[in-house]
Amino acid sequence: MALEGTLHDMPLPDLIQIFRMGPKTGILLLNAPRERGVIYVAAGRLVEAAVLPYEGRAIVAAHDEAVLHMLLWEEANFVFRHDLAAASRPARIIRDAEWLVLESVRRRDDSTHLLRYQRLTLDTRLQLSPLPQSADHSVSLDVRQWRILSQVASCPDLRAIVQATELPAQQVIQTVAELVAIGMIEVIERSRSRPAHRERPATSLSVAALGGGADVAAGRTLLDAIMRRVRSL
Structure with missing residues (x-):
């Protein structure tokens, strides 16, 4: 089973939060217009990351800087695949996810x-x-x-x-x-009165499963729907 979509559907900070709440172990692959990135996640923790160009072998960024680099992306497709092998990779990302997200906001x-x-x-x-x-x-x-x-x-x-x-x-x-x-x-949202819980606009984010997947019912928040499906990865 794989969780896939675009950063328009689910920004990287939200994905990171979902992995922590799971917690999940696997590999997140991102494809931006000019670069591609990979983040290894072990029990919800980011342990390794790298950004590479589509042409050439030079690494654009690695470890903490790679995560920060990808957090600034606005255009990218992503796929997260459950992979227990990610847990055996050495942890080379020093900062925690919260610090990385905050630092990316400061760098904008x-x-x-x-x-x-x-x-x-x-x-x-x-x-x-x-x-x-x-x-x-x-x-x-x-x-x-x-x-x-x-x-x-x-x-x-x-x-x-x-x-x-x-x-x-x-x-x-x-x-x-x-x-x-x-x-x-x-x-x-401006068009709505202050609700007890705000619903996010519907998006095209989907979970692709080998055996098929349930549709997201109308009225659920995006985060709740994704969390239900991520738990089954």
Whole structure:
């Protein structure tokens, strides 16, 4: 069985979070327009990674830098295959997944563009993410991140968070981008009222199985549907 799709369907930070919640062991293959990458996952932990060009044998990036390189990709197809052999590979990625995701957000030229379908502005509304019971709760946040996270439930939008914390708007936007990237908070779509749990727009993400797979029922969130299927990998 393989989990496959595009980074439009499921950005790499979300995939990494799913692997950790599983936890899963296997190989993630990514094909971008000019490069290809591979990430080895052992029990939800990223242990090895590399980025290669389509032509030539020179390695573009390896280990931690390879993951950071791929986290900046916006166009790529991916396939994750369950493979217990990945657990026997030596761990060459030093930083944990949370640090890598946060660092990739900091390296973006414009942190207001969190994802291709999300742009952070002072009018952006947020909500706390409902973490599954299987999620890893050992999240390490700094004082600034905790300060902003504590305001999400009581503030109607990002502008109100800026006023409540008295921090510069750009600093708040950057921190919110980091918190969204690691799955602590979610962006509420403008066309909807503030729900108890936001549903993501339907996408073409699919799970290909040798024996076939069940269709995702209407009304489920994308993450919940994918998690049900990933558990069977």
